[in-house]
Amino acid sequence: MVDETPLPASPEELRAQYVELAELAGSLAHEIKNPLSVIRMNMELLAEDFADPATPKERRALAKIEMVTRQCTRLENLLNDFLRFSRLRNLELRLGNLNEQIERVLDLFEPQAIENGVEVIRYLDPDLPSVKLDPETVQAALVNLVKNALEAMPTGGQFVARTRLTRTGVALDLIDTGCGMDERTAMRMFEAFYTTKSGGSGLGLPTARKIIEAHGGRIDVHSQVGRGTQFTLEFPTPLRLGD
Incomplete structure (x- = not known):
């Protein structure tokens, strides 16, 4: 009976898998950044529309807009940190x-x-x-x-x-x-x-x-x-x- 147990991956294969995964993660982060930037930009435009809230309802709306904008900024900073961490490039020593x-x-x-x-x-x-x-x-x-x-x-x-x-x-x-x-x-x-x-x-x-x-x-x-x-x-x- 032939032993069909897969052989463990070699260091070269593991590195290739790591590089592929890092590239995929970097691409995904870039894809998330684009719509996130659009969301933040539109929330900033909405904030301008509510810059002088006259009613309690408008003040509540402005508070929610500002909260979403802050979370968008936080996510963008997180993605930038992730891209710096995962980016693979040759150092110019x-x-x-x-x-x-x-x-x-x-x-x-x-x-x-x-x-x-x-x-x-x-x-x-x-x-x-x-x-x-x-x-x-x-x-x-x-x-x-x-x-x-x-x-x-x-x-x-x-x-x-x-x-x-x-x-x-x-x-x-x-x-x-x-x-x-x-x-x-x-x-x-x-x-x-x-x-x-x-x-x-x-x-x-x-x-x-x-x-x-x-x-x-x-x-x-x-x-x-x-x-x-x-x-x-x-x-x-x-x-x-x-x-």
């Missing part, structure tokens, strides 16, 4: 300085840090060697991590960005004195769609990890409730001739 990448992101968030009463401290190694990176995606990952850190300190605190050499490359430590995370949250934080934030997509941190790993690097986290969180990003340095 070139030699760059990690100090420059984090400096740009910190400069971007400086007004928010000042407003929140957060002291930003930069310990950036001036002799840090260059690494191969895609500036656009690395900055996207750093924006998400810095944004999360500031949101964890709404009443003030301290945020440290530190770069340093490691045995195999360079590292960036992002340390905040915010609310911290419990063990369960820290274990699940890189799972797609897992979030503890109201209205969050749960894709920011998984996308950041995907970006770092696509550079041949890794991202670790240590957190304690009430004391803060430290993210560590490590990137390999290019091999030198003769290594």
